[in-house]
Amino acid sequence: MSPVVQIKDLHKIYESGEVPVHAVRGVTLDIHRGEFIALMGASGSGKSTLMNMLGCLDRPTRGTYLLDGINIDELDRNELADLRNQKLGFVFQGFNLLARTTALENVELPMLYGRHRHQSMEQIRERAMHCLEIVGLANRFDHFPNQLSGGQQQRVAIARGLVNEPQVLLADEPTGNLDSKTSVEVMGVFQKLNDQGITIVMVTHELDIARYCKRNLVLRDGVVVRDAPAEDRVIAEHEMKRLKEAEAAAKLTSAAAAN
Amino acid sequence: MRFSNTLRVALRALRRNTMRSLLTALGMIIGVAAVITMVSIGSGAKAQVEAQVASLGQNLITVMPGSFTSGGMRGGFGSSVTLTPEDAEAIAAEVKDIDGLSPEVRDRNQVLANGLNWSTNVNGVGPDYPYVRNWPMGSGAMFTEQEVKSLAKVCVIGKTVADQMFPNEDPVGQTLRIRNLPFRILGVLSQKGFSIFGSDEDDVVLIPYTSHMRRVSRRTSISMIRIQAAAPEKIADVKTAIEDLLTQRRRGREPDFTVRTQEELATAATQTAKTMTGLLAGIAGVSLIVGGIGIMNIMLVSVTERTREIGIRLAIGAHGRDVLMQFLIEAILLSSLGGMAGVAAGIAGSQALSNYNGWPVLVPTMWIFISVAGSAMVGIISGFYPAWKAAQLDPIDALRYE
Numbered sequence: 201m202s203p204v205v206q207i208k209d210l211h212k213i214y215e216s217g218e219v220p221v222h223a224v225r226g227v228t229l230d231i232h233r234g235e236f237i238a239l240m241g242a243s244g245s246g247k248s249t250l251m252n253m254l255g256c257l258d259r260p261t262r263g264t265y266l267l268d269g270i271n272i273d274e275l276d277r278n279e280l281a282d283l284r285n286q287k288l289g290f291v292f293q294g295f296n297l298l299a300r301t302t303a304l305e306n307v308e309l310p311m312l313y314g315r316h317r318h319q320s321m322e323q324i325r326e327r328a329m330h331c332l333e334i335v336g337l338a339n340r341f342d343h344f345p346n347q348l349s350g351g352q353q354q355r356v357a358i359a360r361g362l363v364n365e366p367q368v369l370l371a372d373e374p375t376g377n378l379d380s381k382t383s384v385e386v387m388g389v390f391q392k393l394n395d396q397g398i399t400i401v402m403v404t405h406e407l408d409i410a411r412y413c414k415r416n417l418v419l420r421d422g423v424v425v426r427d428a429p430a431e432d433r434v435i436a437e438h439e440m441k442r443l444k445e446a447e448a449a450a451k452l453t454s455a456a457a458a459n
Numbered sequence: 460m461r462f463s464n465t466l467r468v469a470l471r472a473l474r475r476n477t478m479r480s481l482l483t484a485l486g487m488i489i490g491v492a493a494v495i496t497m498v499s500i501g502s503g504a505k506a507q508v509e510a511q512v513a514s515l516g517q518n519l520i521t522v523m524p525g526s527f528t529s530g531g532m533r534g535g536f537g538s539s540v541t542l543t544p545e546d547a548e549a550i551a552a553e554v555k556d557i558d559g560l561s562p563e564v565r566d567r568n569q570v571l572a573n574g575l576n577w578s579t580n581v582n583g584v585g586p587d588y589p590y591v592r593n594w595p596m597g598s599g600a601m602f603t604e605q606e607v608k609s610l611a612k613v614c615v616i617g618k619t620v621a622d623q624m625f626p627n628e629d630p631v632g633q634t635l636r637i638r639n640l641p642f643r644i645l646g647v648l649s650q651k652g653f654s655i656f657g658s659d660e661d662d663v664v665l666i667p668y669t670s671h672m673r674r675v676s677r678r679t680s681i682s683m684i685r686i687q688a689a690a691p692e693k694i695a696d697v698k699t700a701i702e703d704l705l706t707q708r709r710r711g712r713e714p715d716f717t718v719r720t721q722e723e724l725a726t727a728a729t730q731t732a733k734t735m736t737g738l739l740a741g742i743a744g745v746s747l748i749v750g751g752i753g754i755m756n757i758m759l760v761s762v763t764e765r766t767r768e769i770g771i772r773l774a775i776g777a778h779g780r781d782v783l784m785q786f787l788i789e790a791i792l793l794s795s796l797g798g799m800a801g802v803a804a805g806i807a808g809s810q811a812l813s814n815y816n817g818w819p820v821l822v823p824t825m826w827i828f829i830s831v832a833g834s835a836m837v838g839i840i841s842g843f844y845p846a847w848k849a850a851q852l853d854p855i856d857a858l859r860y861e
């Protein structure tokens with residue numbers, strides 16, 4: 201099967217400032233179905249820039265990008281929007297949920313556009329509810345973002361990324377704002393989705409987090425300097441169990457100390 | 460996006476900012492309410508004037524002495540401005556398609572009866588007068604052609620005169636003294652009310668015009684002739700025929716008469732009311748524009764404030780058109796809901812005015828539609844620019860917006 205993402209010699213130069221910034225300088229990459237990639241690198245190395253191009257939010261200055269065999273350079277604004285809607289799920293750095301809009305309505309959002317738009321509200325609602333179940337938030341469906349914890353908000357954002365059954369789920373620092381326990385929770389959701397066959401690319405700063413993925417890419421100054429399978433892959437479920445046991449032990453100890 | 464979903468999204472957005480939406484809509488509410496109230500007052504006044512014109516009679520044509528054709532009244536040097544009973548008789552004899560005709564001589568006199576005296580309008584008319592004026596008898600009968608010819612001392616009185624002079628008895632058969640001459644009362648006219656000019660139409664005594672000219676006022680000319688055409692479509696022909704006949708009778712002298720149809724009279728009378736309505740509606744319309752500017756302002760603020768939201772929508776697959784529709788529908792909802800509330804407020808306001816001030820108000824249905832459609836238009840016009848601005852945003856820039 202051909203790779204779902206094929207990029208060749210991709211460049212991005214920001215011309216907006218006084219000095220042009222060459223943020224991505226020639227990245228060539230194939231991503232196959234079912235992969236789970238961690239994109240790492242120092243701050244400013246061009247991770248978000250690359251992700252935005254992968255997510256068809258931004259156009260490359262140079263180079264070609266084939267998504268599922270489609271050359272995105274040939275698509276207009278609306279066709280790109282449809283592509284984002286149907287083939288891609290994007291989990292933004294910092295959630296980007298609609299404020300004062302319930303979790304369920306946030307998840308429904310992608311279905312209001314694109315190919316799902318002709319469905320009835322009942323069908324849309326049902327599908328959104330199903331995705332909230334996947335991320336374990338079905339019981340909080342009518343909560344507003346400000347009533348949810350960071351990890352819960354991130355999971356709502358993931359559910360929104362999933363709702364149109366994308367081929368590739370892109371996540372820019374999905375655990376960036378989360379504590380380690382919640383991060384493990386979110387990685388657990390990703391691993392489950394990846395097991396079901398969804399291709400995932402995520403940006404992270406943390407080596408610990410990268411170990412939940414299958415393939416690690418390191419970016420430096422806009423070029424890929426390392427591309428290797430993840431070493432000592434961690435399974436979130438096991439890690440979760442270990443954390444719970446440690447917590448229980450800590451409680452016992454503190455209870456003993458109090459006595 | 461499905462239209463129903465766009466509507467839902469727009470409603471949600473409005474509900475999220477209930478207070479702001481209400482205040483914005485208030486601009487429209489006040490504007491539309493003002494338009495409706497002003498137009499209702501204007502149409503009420505117009506309807507009242509029209510009713511009064513209609514009360515003059517049906518298919519009416521009037522002939523008056525004096526020429527108004529070139530502005531102001533003219534009576535050339537050496538020519539007397541006169542309309543004579545013979546003119547009236549000639550019209551009755553020679554012009555076709557006439558249903559009724561009555562000359563009229565007006566005067567004001569003291570009348571005496573029952574030991575009471577009363578100053579009233581004593582008008583000399585013909586037997587057709589009640590018919591031409593569409594003014595039926597209340598009791599008794601009108602005097603006849605025969606009585607006109609014989610200069611009979613008979614009269615018919617209006618309701619006001621009857622009430623004043625004969626408070627406790629039936630006036631029919633009693634005697635009324637005008638200039639010390641006894642006139643036998645043949646009948647009492649039904650109540651007519653006030654004229655366009657605000658005078659009491661029922662404060663009147665009608666006597667044969669012949670008796671009036673010979674016995675009472677000693678005039679040689681008459682004040683006017685009222686003619687009823689046989690049908691509305693004959694009015695124009697009858698008018699021309701009368702003009703031709705009277706011109707011919709004057710043998711080359713300058714025309715010293717004016718023939719007017721009821722329609723012309725009505726037009727003149729309602730013109731003022733119309734002008735007033737237009738003026739009031741215009742002033743009220745200005746407040747609609749102000750309301751529109753308010754909506755545009757709020758929508759612009761809203762677009763800026765919700766740049767991130769727009770970015771998110773675009774990023775997950777909304778087309779520019781979807782965003783445009785969302786904001787446009789929001790503006791239209793705001794303005795047309797405001798407009799409908801304004802119609803309700805305007806109707807309530809007009810009713811209140813009519814109840815407390817006794818003004819004749821009439822809420823014209825057409826203006827209700829105009830107002831609602833107009834406020835939706837205001838929404839489209841004032842919402843379009845902000846919505847277009849929102850639709851032009853680039854998803855990545857909008858997402859970065861702080």
Ligand SMILES: Nc1ncnc2c1ncn2[C@@H]1O[C@H](COP(=O)(O)OP(=O)(O)OP(=O)(O)O)[C@@H](O)[C@H]1O
Nearest residue numbers: 214216217221223242243244245246247248249250
């Ligand atoms: N819109 C922009 N205009 C100009 N320069 C930009 C823009 N966005 C990013 N850059 C520059 O491009 C480079 C790469 O930025 P990018 O956001 O991709 O880094 P990153 O790897 O995601 O960093 P971080 O880990 O801090 O999120 C940086 O030098 C940044 O200053």
Ligand SMILES: [Mg+2]
Nearest residue numbers: 247248249293
């Ligand atoms: Mg970044």
